Amino acid sequence: MRVVIIDDENAMHLIMKRMLSKIDGIEIVGSFHETAAASAFMLDHDIDMIFIDVHMPKESGLEFAQRLRESGRQTKLVFVTSHKEYALSAFDVYAYDYMVKPVVQDRLRQTVQRALSECIGDSAPAAKLWFNCLGRIEIRNTENNIVKWRTSKSTELFAYLSMHKGRLVSRARLIEDMFGGMPRKNAETYLNTTAYQLRKLLEDHGLKGSLHSDGNHYALNLNEFHIDLLRFEEGCKQMVRVHHQNIEQALELEQLYVGDLFGDLAYPWAWSEIERFSQMYMLFSQRICGFLLNKGDTAEAIRLLKKQSAINELDEEMVQLLMRALAIQKNKEALIRAYEQFSVSLYVEMGISPSFEVTVLFEQLLMELDS
CATH class of the missing domain: 3.40.50.2300 (Response regulator)
Structure with a gap:
C-alpha cells in the first residue's frame, strides 16, 4: 500500500x-x-x-x-x-x-x-475508464481503446454529471438543462432512457453502481474514472508559480488542454464553464511562457503562444508575450506581422485599435531591434 x-x-x-x-x-x-x-x-x-x-x-x-x-x-x-x-x-x-x-x-x-x-x-481491481473532455469528449478503457457511446444524450448526461464532481443533481434541473423545450412527460421518459443507456455502458465495463439514482437525483461516482479536466483544474490551482523545479510538470499539465471543454459539442448548459476553463488555460500557459522567456527558451514559448492565439487571438497578454519572444529571436518581420494581425483582428471583431500599452511595447521592441 x-x-x-x-x-x-x-x-x-x-x-x-x-x-x-x-x-x-x-x-x-x-x-x-x-x-x-x-x-x-x-x-x-x-x-x-x-x-x-x-x-x-x-x-x-x-x-x-x-x-x-x-x-x-x-x-x-x-x-x-x-x-x-x-x-x-x-x-x-x-x-x-x-x-x-x-x-x-x-x-x-x-x-x-x-x-x-x-x-x-478487493483483489480483483475495479475497472477504470479515462474520460477526456478537453478538446473532445471520449471514454477510453484500460487498454486505451475508445469506448463507443450508446447515444448522444448518454454522452451529454455523462458530461453533465462529471461537471458536478460527484454531487447530486436533481431530475428537475437535468430536465431543464438537457431537455428544455420538450413536454414534461416526454422529457422525463427521455431522461429515464438516457440514464438507463449510460448505466448499461458503465456496467459493460465493470462499473456497476457508478451512476447513482434515488428517484429524484442523479450523481456519478468519479472515483472510478480518470478525468483530464479535474487533473488540469487541480494542477492549475496548485501551480501558482512556475519555476525550475516544476517546469517539466507544468509543461505536462499544459498538454492536457488540447482544446475547449467538450470540443465541438459546446452544450448550452456548459458555456460558462467552457469560458472559465479557457481563461484558466490562458493564464496558466502565460505563466509558463513568462518563465520560458526569462530562461531564454523562446522556441517553446512561441509554440505555446501560438496555441493561445488559436484559442483567443484578441488576448493582449498573449500578443505582448509573443512580441517579446519574437524580439528576443531578433525576428523583426515576424514581430511586425504579429502586431499587424492583432490590430486587424481587433478592428474586425471589436472596431477598436490596440491599447496604448501594446502599441508602446511594439514601438519599443522595434527601436531595440533597429539599434
Missing part, C-alpha cells in the same frame, strides 16, 4: 516513517511539509493512504481533504493531530481514521492492517 505523510513538523516525519517501516506491506512514496507540494505529487502518482496533520501552513488538513473529495478522489485519509476537537469535522470529509498524538504503534498497526485487508478483499 502506497502512502504519503503531510505534516509541517520534521519530527513527525521521522516518527511516522520509523513506525510505518515496522509494518509489512507499506511503501512510503512521499513526505511533505505542506499540502500544495503533496497535491502536485498526487497528480502523477496513485496513493492509497494519506497521513495528514489538521493544523498546516497555508491550507489546513481539513481544507485539503475537502478539495480532495470534491475532485472525486477517495484516497484513505488518516488525520494525525494533537487536537481531539476536530474529529467530527474530519469524518465529515470521510476520514478513514483519526489519531491523537502521540501516535501509538499498536493503534497505527491496527489502522494500516485494516486498510490492507480491505485492499486484499
Whole structure:
C-alpha cells in the first residue's frame, strides 16, 4: 500500500516513517511539509493512504481533504493531530481514521492492517475508464481503446454529471438543462432512457453502481474514472508559480488542454464553464511562457503562444508575450506581422485599435531591434 505523510513538523516525519517501516506491506512514496507540494505529487502518482496533520501552513488538513473529495478522489485519509476537537469535522470529509498524538504503534498497526485487508478483499481491481473532455469528449478503457457511446444524450448526461464532481443533481434541473423545450412527460421518459443507456455502458465495463439514482437525483461516482479536466483544474490551482523545479510538470499539465471543454459539442448548459476553463488555460500557459522567456527558451514559448492565439487571438497578454519572444529571436518581420494581425483582428471583431500599452511595447521592441 502506497502512502504519503503531510505534516509541517520534521519530527513527525521521522516518527511516522520509523513506525510505518515496522509494518509489512507499506511503501512510503512521499513526505511533505505542506499540502500544495503533496497535491502536485498526487497528480502523477496513485496513493492509497494519506497521513495528514489538521493544523498546516497555508491550507489546513481539513481544507485539503475537502478539495480532495470534491475532485472525486477517495484516497484513505488518516488525520494525525494533537487536537481531539476536530474529529467530527474530519469524518465529515470521510476520514478513514483519526489519531491523537502521540501516535501509538499498536493503534497505527491496527489502522494500516485494516486498510490492507480491505485492499486484499478487493483483489480483483475495479475497472477504470479515462474520460477526456478537453478538446473532445471520449471514454477510453484500460487498454486505451475508445469506448463507443450508446447515444448522444448518454454522452451529454455523462458530461453533465462529471461537471458536478460527484454531487447530486436533481431530475428537475437535468430536465431543464438537457431537455428544455420538450413536454414534461416526454422529457422525463427521455431522461429515464438516457440514464438507463449510460448505466448499461458503465456496467459493460465493470462499473456497476457508478451512476447513482434515488428517484429524484442523479450523481456519478468519479472515483472510478480518470478525468483530464479535474487533473488540469487541480494542477492549475496548485501551480501558482512556475519555476525550475516544476517546469517539466507544468509543461505536462499544459498538454492536457488540447482544446475547449467538450470540443465541438459546446452544450448550452456548459458555456460558462467552457469560458472559465479557457481563461484558466490562458493564464496558466502565460505563466509558463513568462518563465520560458526569462530562461531564454523562446522556441517553446512561441509554440505555446501560438496555441493561445488559436484559442483567443484578441488576448493582449498573449500578443505582448509573443512580441517579446519574437524580439528576443531578433525576428523583426515576424514581430511586425504579429502586431499587424492583432490590430486587424481587433478592428474586425471589436472596431477598436490596440491599447496604448501594446502599441508602446511594439514601438519599443522595434527601436531595440533597429539599434
